[in-house]
Amino acid sequence: MEAEHGNKKGLWTQEEDMILIEYIRVHGRGQWNRIPKVTGLKRCGKSCRLRWLNYLSPSVKHGDFSQEEEDLIIRLHNLLGNRWSLIAGRVPGRTDNQVKNHWNTRLSKKFGNKKRKREAVSSSETHSTHIEDHSGRVLGESETLSFEHFRDGEMAENQDPGEKSIEEADSLHQHCNESLLIPTDYHLNLFSPGLMEFLDGYRLDDLICQN
């Protein structure tokens, strides 16, 4: 299997892995496009980066997912949707690719029968006030607007992310609890990308609250 520019594709061999590991040991991460030039590897920089981040990096945990990890992923997916990098960032040692694969092959069969593509989240950009919950109840305007101030731009312009008020933290905390206790799709519609960034500023313990 060979790409148009002479780059090899498909599974990596042990020899290729060793070359990549040695390169990173000497030069460190980054400058991925230099790797094929410097080492002679017949792989594009992008492929090298992926191979390192998803498999070769010592920080990557291999093997089966534990029950704790699965629970965490399920909760985070209820909260964040298909934001795999954000989810993986909260699961020590696991990469976004691992989390995504695990969800798609195993967990989605148990918990995620509905498709949660990017549109599902981006559709929240429209400030619809007619969002139904899982029982078909239409939420009132006050309910859907409770997180308006977290939306893109507004928070970033007016507030240092490091200076989140206690009221906001409490409100967020309560909302996250509700989302995790009632894992339904409509909660996803309340999370804008701006809120995702906002959430990223919190410790995991602040977001994930056991029942």
Next chain:
DNA sequence: AACATCCACAACCGCAACCTA
């Protein structure tokens, strides 16, 4: 034993954001 099908995972692709000269 041979073939077909399924499943899990690794890797690729396209796109967008970010960086820098």
Next chain:
DNA sequence: TTAGGTTGCGGTTGTGGATGT
């Protein structure tokens, strides 16, 4: 300001092993 290069993300596809017939 902008164009080109780099990096990161999420969806999708390909591969190989496991399992079923």
